[in-house]
Amino acid sequence: MSEVVSIGKVPWSDADIRESFAEFKALYAKRPIEDNASGMRAPHAFGTWFMLRALQPDLIVESGVWRGQGTWLIEHACPEAELICLDIDFGPLSYRAPRAEYREEDFQIVDFSDRDLGNALCFFDDHQDALMRLQQMRWKGFRRAIFEDNYPKHHGDCYSLKKMWGGHGLQPPEPARQGWLSRLSGDAEAPKPGIAPNLTHRAELMAQLATYYEFPPLFRTETTRWGDVWSDAEFPTKDPILGPDVEDDLRAEAKFYTWMCLVALR
Ligand SMILES: C[S@@+](CC[C@H](N)C(=O)[O-])C[C@H]1O[C@@H](n2cnc3c(N)ncnc32)[C@H](O)[C@@H]1O
Numbered sequence: 453m454s455e456v457v458s459i460g461k462v463p464w465s466d467a468d469i470r471e472s473f474a475e476f477k478a479l480y481a482k483r484p485i486e487d488n489a490s491g492m493r494a495p496h497a498f499g500t501w502f503m504l505r506a507l508q509p510d511l512i513v514e515s516g517v518w519r520g521q522g523t524w525l526i527e528h529a530c531p532e533a534e535l536i537c538l539d540i541d542f543g544p545l546s547y548r549a550p551r552a553e554y555r556e557e558d559f560q561i562v563d564f565s566d567r568d569l570g571n572a573l574c575f576f577d578d579h580q581d582a583l584m585r586l587q588q589m590r591w592k593g594f595r596r597a598i599f600e601d602n603y604p605k606h607h608g609d610c611y612s613l614k615k616m617w618g619g620h621g622l623q624p625p626e627p628a629r630q631g632w633l634s635r636l637s638g639d640a641e642a643p644k645p646g647i648a649p650n651l652t653h654r655a656e657l658m659a660q661l662a663t664y665y666e667f668p669p670l671f672r673t674e675t676t677r678w679g680d681v682w683s684d685a686e687f688p689t690k691d692p693i694l695g696p697d698v699e700d701d702l703r704a705e706a707k708f709y710t711w712m713c714l715v716a717l718r
Contacts (some may be wrong), residue, residue: 455688456617456654460663462714464506469668470693476501477702479528484547488521492577493708496600497525499667500575503598503714504529509573513538515559515585516578516600520547526575527551538562539578560588569593577601581611581622583653586660586717595717602666602711604687607678611647613664614711616657621649663716668693671706 476498485491492500504512504526510533512526517539524547526535535552539545542556555562559574569592576585577600589597603612605620615622624644657664668690676682682689689711694700 455614456657456664457666457688457690458664459658459661460665460716462503462506462663462665464502466668466691466693468506469502472502472505473498473670473693480702483521484524485519485521488519491518491521492525492600493705494702495670495705495709496667496712497521498670499712500598500600501525501529503667504573504575507573507596507714509533509571509596511536511567511569511572512575513559513562513564513572513594514552514575514577515539515580516576517542517545517554518577519544520549522575522577522600523547523549523552536562559585564592564594569595573597575600579608579610582613583611583616586715590660590717596663596715598712598714600710600712602713604676604711607676608710612711613657613713613715614666616653619649619651619654622647660717661715662718663714665714666690666711667713669706669709670694671700671703671709672696673706675707677707677710 480497500522508530512530512533513536514523514526515538517523517537523537527549535549537552537554538557538559540558542554572594574589574594574597576597579601582599599613601608601610601612602614604614605618611622624646669692671694672692673682676687
């Protein structure tokens with residue numbers, strides 16, 4: 453069964469993406485955190501900046517801030533937007549956006565009922581299950597989101613849209629490798645339940661989503677970050693923005709691509 457990499461339309465082309473790469477590089481060279489270990493690197497930093505700049509939401513809720521590099525990119529892409537930054541632990545924060553509101557809370561318990569969400573967007577980089585986040589978004593009145601942790605089958609710690617499209621379910625990682633998924637419960641040792649392989653969630657995504665758009669990778673390498681052969685059969689992927697012969701210093705960050713996606717609910 454084929455996996456889905458696009459539903460609906462986005463207001464840009466691959467040529468637009470390619471043309472804006474030089475502008476992104478000039479900005480990325482000024483990033484506040486040079487080595488954003490455990491956070492976004494060039495392929496997703498570019499996707500975040502590019503998509504937000506094109507969409508211009510007037511409210512952005514960033515869930516999963518880490519040291520703050522994503523916040524900095526969001527600010528540059530959308531200088532007029534209101535910004536709410538959520539994390540369950542702001543201890544590692546090193547870049548703080550002057551005009552953002554910081555709340556050490558999970559998205560599910562934040563009350564957005566007094567806000568106009570008509571042109572809002574959620575940016576999830578918090579390693580939580582995408583199915584749960586989509587349901588919470590619907591409940592609260594959000595229509596659009598970017599999911600950064602869109603891991604393919606058998607990889608990553610959360611239930612991603614990419615896993616749902618493939619019907620793979622979620623094999624829970626061993627407790628030692630559960631990372632941020634386990635931190636919401638506050639009990640790092642508690643085993644996390646898995647999700648059985650199923651096609652129910654794929655059908656529900658088809659019914660619920662007006663847009664699903666995987667941002668293309670900047671580069672493609674022979675193997676993924678986990679060492680698997682990066683074939684289209686195993687890891688359906690759009691063509692890279694830069695071909696194999698293009699030399700670029702950011703190629704060193706190529707393997708940090710995890711199929712980040714934009715979604716809009718119907
Ligand atoms: C991969 S990091 C985010 C990286 C960041 N977007 C960047 O590019 O620099 C994941 C973050 O999610 C946070 N996190 C974990 N569970 C969370 C939750 N339930 N709500 C919000 N943030 C959460 C972690 O504390 C961590 O800071």
